Amino acid sequence: MDDRHIPVLHSTALDVLHPEKGESVLDVTLGLGGHASAFLKAVGDGGHLYALDADERNLIDAKKVLGEAANISLFHTNFGQLDSLDIPKVDIVFADLGLSSPHIDEGDRGFTFREDAPLDMRFDRSSGISASDFLATASEDDIAYVLRQYGEVKQSRKMAVDITNTKPKTTHDLKQSVERVCGFRAKSVLPQVFQAIRIVVNDEIAALKHLLDVGPLLLKEGGRMGVISYHSLEDRPVKQMFKTLTTPEKDDLTGAISKEAPYELVTKKPIRPSEEEISNNPRARSALFRVIRRVSKP
Ligand SMILES: C[S@@+](CC[C@H](N)C(=O)[O-])C[C@H]1O[C@@H](n2cnc3c(N)ncnc32)[C@H](O)[C@@H]1O
Known part of the structure; x- marks a missing residue:
């Protein structure tokens, strides 16, 4: 494992x-293959594991855990396209x-405000647009909606104004935006803001x-x-x-x-x-x- x-x-x-x-x-949601390897063991050689992940890096690492066998089929895709x-x-x-934990612990992915990194947040970096590009191109109304809808952020309008004015490029740019708007309450609002933007980007x-x-x-x-x-x-x-x-x-x-x-x-x-x-x-x-x-x- x-x-x-x-x-x-x-x-x-x-x-x-x-x-x-x-x-x-x-x-x-193969991730690093923790659940999948247990499923594979349980179904045995006569069974079959189909698994997918939007994140290519996780898929590569999961392959090392699962090994290669005729009864494993892996796909680099989003489950939003499962029917295809x-x-x-x-x-x-x-x-x-x-x-998955590497998304948080390997801070270069832009999912966490604890590390300074380009504000990406995509599970699949080969498609779609990064969080920073989304925030640079979305309207103030759209950003306010996303913060309210997906993060239940109370000061969504004020934060959307600050974000549209400053166009954050890194996780710490976004963190500073939250700190400017929320002051001492920023610590509790930061996870909601990052969650909201992650949900819309993916x-x-x-x-x-x-x-x-x-x-x-x-x-x-x-x-x-x-x-x-x-x-x-x-x-x-x-x-x-x-x-x-x-x-x-x-x-x-x-x-x-x-x-x-x-x-x-x-x-x-x-x-x-x-x-x-x-x-x-x-x-x-x-x-x-x-x-x-x-x-x-x-
Ligand atoms: C919580 S982790 C899964 C961990 C896994 N069960 C394990 O034991 O290692 C979720 C995984 O799902 C992937 N994921 C999230 N949304 C996805 C989507 N819409 N399509 C495909 N993969 C997705 C993430 O990249 C991540 O690797």
């Missing part, structure tokens, strides 16, 4: 998704959303919605789909989509079930990490894990 990233809810994900010998798994991959129906679809909400539309359809009968999310903007669409998929259709007049739901909830409530896991890995503290199972034939 690559010990730069401790996989969150590692044994729980395995217990609940329960990969069996010969099954196939699609991990759409030619992946057969699988037994497990798994997503562990957001950042178009994370649209990608997640696509994953939630396409992922369940890729499951075989009996297949399980599990998603670990880290904040309410991620968890809300997962919760809503899983509820929709697991709610039977009812007759308007009689209220009787007219069509059984094609999926069932495996986790009635989201699973959270234990206190022990959080104390060993503080990055796990906000994790929420939800799982559904396909009950009827595709």
